[in-house]
Amino acid sequence: DAGVIQSPRHEVTEMGQEVTLRCKPISGHDYLFWYRQTMMRGLELLIYFNNNVPIDDSGMPEDRFSAKMPNASFSTLKIQPSEPRDSAVYFCASSNTLRDTQYFGPGTRLTVL
Amino acid sequence: GNSVTQMEGPVTLSEEAFLTINCTYTATGYPSLFWYVQYPGEGLQLLLKATKADDKGSNKGFEATYRKETTSFHLEKGSVQVSDSAVYFCALTGGGNKLTFGTGTQLKVEL
Numbered sequence: 001d002a003g004v005i006q007s008p009r010h011e012v013t014e015m016g017q018e019v020t021l022r023c024k025p026i027s028g029h030d031y032l033f034w035y036r037q038t039m040m041r042g043l044e045l046l047i048y049f050n051n052n053v054p055i056d057d058s059g060m061p062e063d064r065f066s067a068k069m070p071n072a073s074f075s076t077l078k079i080q081p082s083e084p085r086d087s088a089v090y091f092c093a094s095s096n097t098l099r100d101t102q103y104f105g106p107g108t109r110l111t112v113l
Numbered sequence: 114g115n116s117v118t119q120m121e122g123p124v125t126l127s128e129e130a131f132l133t134i135n136c137t138y139t140a141t142g143y144p145s146l147f148w149y150v151q152y153p154g155e156g157l158q159l160l161l162k163a164t165k166a167d168d169k170g171s172n173k174g175f176e177a178t179y180r181k182e183t184t185s186f187h188l189e190k191g192s193v194q195v196s197d198s199a200v201y202f203c204a205l206t207g208g209g210n211k212l213t214f215g216t217g218t219q220l221k222v223e224l
Contacts, residue, residue, distance in 0.1 A: 004156075033211075042216050043157075043202070056211065091156050099145050099206040104156030 004105035006092050012111045018080040021108045023092030024073055031098060034067055034077050035091040037107075043091075049075065050098075082112045115140045119203045119215035126193055126222050134188040134218050136177075136203035144207025146170075146179050146186040151200045151217070160188075160201070193222045 005024040013019055025032045033048040047057040052069045060067070064083070069075040079086055089109050093102040119136045126132060138144065145164045149157040161170030166181035175190045186203060203215040 043214050045211065048211060093156075098209065098211055101147070101159045101162065102157075102212055104158065106156050 004092055004094055004103050006090075006105035006108050008108060009106065010109045010111075012113065013082055014113050015083055016081045017112075018078065019082045019086075019110060019112075021077040021090050021092075021110070023075045023077070023105060025075070025092070025094030026103055027073065029094035029096055029103075031095045031102075032069060032075050033093040033095075033102060034075070035093065035104075036088045037091060038088045046077070079110075082110075084112045086110060087112050115144065115205055115207060115210050115213040117203050117205055117213055117215035119201075119218055121216070122200075122219035124218060124220050126220070128195055128222055128224055129192045130222075132188070132190040132193045132197075132220070134201055134203075134220070136186045136188065136215060138184050138186065138203070138205050140184075140205055141208045144205040146177070147204040147206075147212070148175070148177055148186070148188050149202040149204060149214075151202065153199070157202060193220070195222045195224060198222045 007022045030051050034046040037043045046059045047067045049069045067077045089107045091104050091107045093104045095102045116139045147162045148160040150160045151157045161172040163170040163179035166179055169178045177186050177188045198221050200217045200219045202217045204212050206212050
């Protein structure tokens with residue numbers, strides 16, 4: 001299996017622009033997770049899906065953040081408008097069940113100028 | 114709710130030294146316990162796991178034993194290498210809850 005695929009790997013944008021991060025989970029995994037990692041706040045869970053349905057979005061920082069999973073093989077995390085404090089590495093992960101090992105993608109490094 | 118506490122880093126060791134990274138947890142029921150490792154510039158990957166009390170997880174020379182009586186899952190390695198330099202995360206799932214991570218411990222191994 002190719003593992004979890006994320007794109008782009010790096011994104012540099014200006015404040016106020018819309019940013020869309022993409023994720024393809026491992027085939028057959030029912031759970032998909034979006035995380036954010038910064039030096040100051042560490043690793044934070046933003047939202048997770050089960051069978052394409054958002055289950056817990058309590059970690060989404062603001063209304064500027066939204067996530068969708070239109071089908072079992074694709075998810076997006078959108079930030080609109082972006083701000084410099086959104087600069088971070090965003091990871092996508094997937095798993096078979098909630099208790100199983102999560103497999104992480106390589107991450108998207110976002111820089112908002 | 115569930116929580117994980119792990120020792121703060123960075124931990125700096127010489128090559129071939131013995132490694133211990135402490136991890137304790139709070140959880141209801143019978144959680145599964147994990148250690149993940151993050152190498153520079155990469156995503157997290159599973160290092161080892163244990164799903165019930167007294168289980169020992171092991172991989173790449175690393176070991177951790179699920180101790181329910183002390184609610185601990187300490188990571189150990191007998192002889193570290195420079196290539197082990199990374200950030201190590203202790204984590205747990207249980208009670209129908211999603212994975213809960215510790216704050217991570219950075220390990221630096223020097224020649």
